[in-house]
Amino acid sequence: MYERKTPLPIDCGLHLTKEVLNGKWKPALLHAISIDIKRPSELVRVLPGSTRRVLNVQLRELEMHGMIEKKTYPQLPPKVEYSLTEIGWSLMPVIDALNQWGDANRSFLETVIMQDPKIGETSKSICQEYRQMAIERKIG
Amino acid sequence: MYERKTPLPIDCGLHLTKEVLNGKWKPALLHAISIDIKRPSELVRVLPGSTRRVLNVQLRELEMHGMIEKKTYPQLPPKVEYSLTEIGWSLMPVIDALNQWGDANRSFLETVIMQDPKIGETSKSICQEYRQMAIERKIG
């Protein structure tokens, strides 16, 4: 396995939290699991652009960091469900804050992000199904 | 300049916010600037482990993303001051949330992060001066 070579700063809270949320799909995974999208196959479907392999890797890290728990049902076909731990739940207000700030400033952010020359391409209308599921759960 | 090759997801708020805060020192920079540590030389001193070069790069990105403003005083020796923009200020509750969650769960997080085999070394007691300055400003 890969081993870090540069020291990781863990002095202030910001860096600690950053380390936990550091991963392309981690915040989205935590949010998805919090709204009961808990099976690997659901998660990949709901986060298009991701792959099983990549999500597995990030899920394992979240698990190692104690944010989620994995329950494997000894069935065939296999069934796996993730859920937030207590400390994982305590992160949700933070995740929500990140989410809301981004949504609240969407038009501004899209502009500045896309005018950034280092950006080649963006992929949108991706979490649609994901949002739909969230809405359905709120209604249901 | 480098150009992104894979599509950047910007569909949900989480991804938008992530893009803005994506950078090893960005959350810490925003926080520092918010408590009036605004000159480049102060920032490097207060974020040990960082270098001028690296901070310059991240500051420029924050500036391009509209989170901070840079004021250059036409003096000798040169003087530069960064400050948060309005939208930058609107991020502070989020930054604070990240910071507080990390601090509140410090002992747990330090444990799980350091037991992670991919972690080689951590650097602590680093933001001390930084915290000291924050405290002084609160008192003063």
Added chain:
DNA sequence: TGGCATAGGGATAAATTTATCCCCTGGATA
């Protein structure tokens, strides 16, 4: 039997981000 679904992971390539090296301006100081 072929294909699709469930779930998982090793190995490696590619992409992205950080770090390092070195050079620049101009004034003050040892």
Added chain:
DNA sequence: TATCCAGGGGATAAATTTATCCCTATGCCA
């Protein structure tokens, strides 16, 4: 005249993170 301060950045190396490829296993359905 060195050296340090303030400020800045191009070029490139190194580190880190993501993506891709391909193979594992079992059961169901056409």
